[in-house]
Amino acid sequence: MARQGEKGGLKNASLLAAALIAAVLAWASAVRGQGAPVLSPVPKACETPGAQVIADSPLPNIVAALKERKKITILAIGSTSASLRGPVSGGHYAIVERFLETTFKGLDVQIVHRGVSGELATDAAERIKTEVALANADLVLWQLGTADAMAQVPVADFYAVVSETVAWLQQRKIDVILVGLRYARSMAKDLHYQAIRAAIQDIAKKQNVLRIGQYDAEETLEKLRHEQGVLMSDTEVTESNYVCMAEYLARAIATGLFVREHPPKQP
């Protein structure tokens, strides 16, 4: 916990990220020639050497949905802005939808947006149960933690409600991806913020849930921009970060589908 401000953390974590990218590329090449889709790498602006952005875990239930129906329904819950200006129309989840539909020919991806910005995990937890039932969701993208951290929700309460909700979803064969806290320089030394972040990491690890380390990615991207002298306004940074988060998310889901469809051969 709270290692993100340390310079050494970047280098140490680089091995994990490199391994992840290498693994994805290896899978892609392993199945090439079998008619399987090939995952394109993340855009250059979203490359995060040194950060463990995707804590890899399986998505068994959407694989079944893909096989049975060629359609997956994704429920987006949480507090991200689903609105983007400029060339990316339809919000950042549209990037996920387009990527998956392009990668997996014939796949119909439906994303149901039910995010309520600023909602605490305890309120979202109740709503998730209703919304997954109404949408018949195969996968829940749950962006969580920031509102709870800002509202000083006790870590134990947050942990309990998220853990219980993840278990509830897993019992009903609904996959879940936890999208963690956002990065802000001022929060690097905020103990409560970091504790909530660690709680999400721990839940993901213990309950074998795929997690997108948004904080790690955004922190790395900021350092890279600083090193490379890239000048961007706060708004541009936010927008760029949302795009990158969607790119990671798309690849995380694709990887989950891809590996199950075509498991890499053991050497």
Next chain:
Amino acid sequence: MVRAVNAVDFWRGFALVTIFINHIPGVYLDKFTHRNLSLSDSAELFVFLAGWSLRHVVGRPEDPTPTHQLIFRLGGRAITIYAAHMTIVMLAIAMLAASARILENPLLLDWHNAAAVFNDPVNAHIGLVLLSHQLGYFDILPLYVVLMLFAPLIALIHRSAPGLLVPLSLAIYLSALVFQITVPTWPTQGQWFFNPLCWQAVFVLGFAMSRERGPGGWVRTNISWIRLVALPIVIGGIIMVWLRWWPDPTSVPEPKLLFIAGKTFVTPIRLIQFMALIAVFSALYPAIVMAAPRAVHFLSMLGRNSLQVFCAGSVLSLAGQILRYFFRGGFFVDTALVAIGIILLGLTAWLSEWRDRVKKAA
């Protein structure tokens, strides 16, 4: 001269105070609001009493307000609420922007659905004006605007066929539930947090119950046994919430919204429990007046000036959230924030009535 203290204003004031507290997520005192023991919360009470208050504009059956006056007055009220909503939304956006600058925390720009305003200002401002883009916790007044725009129609249907209004309203409500009809948001993708097609039922029931003719008259005649039926429902609701005995939404039959608890659609479980709550607690008002007359006076004053107090409460609750973040919350900070907030709500109501008195004196 201001209205005498009465039950409707008292309960409206009660709803305003609890909404203010509930809109500071994480605040310690939130645990003591009635939503912790009830399937419904103060949002239902606020909308129900807004419908009830329509009676003041519509007039008595023997002395009805002329139709053209009714349309102009309710249309004017809708415009006033809209203007109030736009004002507090702009204040909220400025508060978030200023806090992000002062506290050097860009995450505050993302709070409560404000991100689109800063990241996509062209579309977001169009959405704000069209009410298709709403900030979190600033989403009741858009519903109120829509309800007030349709209020003349509601009043006229009741005037011509008092027995038809509630069945018609419930038919729209049930259609929205069965077919999951929602009102989309834009430019962010999603749905209105308060689905007007469903929440109109709460508003219409409030109006219908306030009238001597139609269902309101029937309820008045049979209130004793209605309370006998309502009491176990209220107790059952408390047990459900306390023990978290929710129906599993994935297991209930279709149409699922008829069997699960949900605020956006104010589902039947919530609506029935809320109506039972109203029936039971309306009996307690005389006892509350006896036990706590000062509190009744204070809350009635808030209720008489509900729009001003609601607006002040919305802005103060956001200020409370920002201050909680800055001061890290905790029992003493939370208590101080809520106490100061309630005093300021009282000051808002007092200033509003003082201004009216000065105007009349002049």
